[in-house]
Amino acid sequence: MVVGEAGTGKSTFATHFLKAGADLGEVGLYVSVEESKGKFFDNMRRFGFDLTALEARGLLIFHKASVQEMRSFLDQGMVSFEEYFRDGRVKRVVIDSVTALMLSYGGESSQRGALMMLFEMLERWGATVLVTSESDDGEARFNVGYLVDGIFHLYNRKVGQERVRSIEVLKMRGTNHSRQEIVYRLGNGGISLYPGEKVLV
Numbered sequence: 193m194v195v196g197e198a199g200t201g202k203s204t205f206a207t208h209f210l211k212a213g214a215d216l217g218e219v220g221l222y223v224s225v226e227e228s229k230g231k232f233f234d235n236m237r238r239f240g241f242d243l244t245a246l247e248a249r250g251l252l253i254f255h256k257a258s259v260q261e262m263r264s265f266l267d268q269g270m271v272s273f274e275e276y277f278r279d280g281r282v283k284r285v286v287i288d289s290v291t292a293l294m295l296s297y298g299g300e301s302s303q304r305g306a307l308m309m310l311f312e313m314l315e316r317w318g319a320t321v322l323v324t325s326e327s328d329d330g331e332a333r334f335n336v337g338y339l340v341d342g343i344f345h346l347y348n349r350k351v352g353q354e355r356v357r358s359i360e361v362l363k364m365r366g367t368n369h370s371r372q373e374i375v376y377r378l379g380n381g382g383i384s385l386y387p388g389e390k391v392l393v
């Protein structure tokens with residue numbers, strides 16, 4: 193799960209994840225709950241990602257889904273997604289984001305229940321799933337951290353008169369990951385890390 197405020201780079205992070213898979217010949221499925229295909233492809237082109245080319249090579253499937261569609265996928269056992277997994281080539285899935293879907297359920301326990309169901313369904317098809325989650329105060333919402341194997345937090349903090357972007361791995365099951373908050377920048381090539389720079393807040 194990638195958590196961050198609007199504009200921190202969650203969709204860019206998710207695109208890196210699918211691009212890395214595509215470089216290995218793995219097909220990625222991008223389920224976009226917020227952005228249309230045209231807008232998303234244009235945004236990613238600015239970072240140097242040619243998603244049209246990936247799609248043409250059969251390495252990327254873009255699926256725009258409304259919250260209503262996502263809900264009916266859940267209710268009907270994700271039948272609409274099943275076709276993508278039939279030949280076993282989809283290895284990576286992005287759901288960007290789960291926030292609106294979760295907010296469409298009333299009450300914390302049904303919100304968590306919905307996410308749990310989504311994960312269970314996707315797990316059945318054996319893909320690695322990356323979900324993004326919008327935070328409004330830098331903190332994860334919904335208390336769903338225990339449901340996922342890993343959590344990345346993206347920050348965009350005011351330091352003096354500037355904003356500094358940084359990333360932190362809060363959790364990564366089975367890995368002795370870095371505990372350092374790493375500065376990153378968005379630009380050509382997407383996310384670039386600057387491990388030598390300090391975030392001073």
Ligand SMILES: Nc1ncnc2c1ncn2[C@@H]1O[C@H](COP(=O)(O)OP(=O)(O)O)[C@@H](O)[C@H]1O
Binds near residue numbers: 196199201202235378
């Ligand atoms: N060409 C660019 N170079 C550097 N930063 C950019 C460029 N285009 C957009 N951005 C930054 O990237 C952010 C959007 O990244 P995105 O991955 O869509 O964030 P999120 O999904 O978290 O909202 C914008 O808020 C903007 O600050």
Ligand SMILES: [Mg+2]
Binds near residue numbers: 202203204288
């Ligand atoms: Mg986004």
